[in-house]
Amino acid sequence: MAVASHQTVLSICFLALLFRVLADKENAHLTTPQILTKYGYPNEVHHVTTSDGYILALHRILPTNNTTSSGKVVLVLHGLFVESSSFVCTGVEHGLGFILADEGYDVWLGNVRGTPYSRNHTTLNPNRDPKFWDFTFHEMGTIDLPTMVDHVLKVTYQKGLYYVGYSQGSTIFFVMMATQPKYNDKIKVHVSMAPAAYLGHMKNVPIRTIAHWNNFIFFWLKVLKINEIPPKFLVLIKSGVCFFSPRFCNLVFMAIFGYKPHQVNSDTLTSFLGHFPLPISRKQTQHFLQSVKSGYFRRYDYGKKKNEEVYGFLTPPAYDLSLVTVKCHLFYSRDDLAVSEVDAVRVCKELGNACGSNNLVNDTTVKHLDWLIGIRIKELVYSKLLNIMAGY
């Protein structure tokens, strides 16, 4: 009898949970297309295969006002530990994807290799083949991004597109231009939020510390065959905790990232945490940490011996920002602990004539993730970004 009732209780709990999962309409647990559909935005998923076999997904928000013919096509690229959902999961009021679509843009949200929507390959299995994870932002900039740009231009019959990059989304833009300058002709303007190229003045102390011990830590991660950062089991734990107690999840996030309660919208944060942090490759993580430690914006450092084999030099070649000729408008914030003012100013200087403007966001609460979730980011940045784009 006792056993039976025990089972009944368990069954009821299980059914309740199942119901909750099935009935869940929270953005935190919906995919990018599901979120777009939920708010009534017609959308499409496109798959493109890169020259080295990665199958990437692009999410397209069709223009709401039937303005495709206006030729306003924008490609938007996400940052580290997130994917296309980061531009829509915060909802129709705050999501940059929706804001661009409402302005009449044909919006394309890219997903770089390794992110959940682009975790696929013609021959390699991401769960079994470490070779799948043998990439950094170099491959994203030299292969993924050109593939996505060409696909979007082909489908929309356009000669050029608008480009919005957030953090790594701008890193890979600079890599693309420095390695294949002919792509300058395919872009109308690049608007960058947190232009991550030089990271030598990053203020985040824990990350600086990890960067210092980079070689040691990554040697062991390799030995332990951990290809994804954060490792999958940690992401699973996070998902479980956030699912059962979004409030607790928010509090942990705020403690780690140094937010005070009035600096975040808790619903926005809950939606965002359903899609953050997503794993990236170990090598990609290491490449960024090398930038933090060395202060250079250059290719992955294998160590002297292998550098000579791969590059023909003892040190990795640098990405030359002077090869960017299309106008770039940068936004940076003093409170952004990842992309510092010094480094953003240096990017603008090295872009030379291509630096259309370098905009300090004059708000002391804009941290690195606030470019996506900031409570005032729409008025502080998105509105200005739209004005800039309207001028091209």
Ligand SMILES: *[C@@H]1O[C@H](CO)[C@@H](O)[C@H](O)[C@H]1NC(C)=O
């Ligand atoms: C867009 O155009 C299609 C056909 O050209 C039409 O059926 C649809 O109602 C239009 N939508 C809007 C929002 O105007």
Ligand SMILES: *[C@@H]1O[C@H](CO)[C@@H](O)[C@H](O)[C@H]1NC(C)=O
């Ligand atoms: C497009 O339509 C939306 C909703 O129908 C409207 O809010 C927006 O102002 C329109 N944009 C343009 C450029 O007409």
Ligand SMILES: *[C@@H]1O[C@H](CO)[C@@H](O)[C@H](O)[C@H]1NC(C)=O
């Ligand atoms: C990977 O791509 C192949 C070929 O397009 C497709 O058949 C398969 O379903 C995809 N797998 C996943 C997990 O998306």
Ligand SMILES: *[C@@H]1O[C@H](CO)[C@@H](O)[C@H](O)[C@H]1NC(C)=O
């Ligand atoms: C930043 O904003 C504050 C008040 O909001 C203002 O006093 C200050 O002059 C502004 N600084 C710049 C550089 O615009």
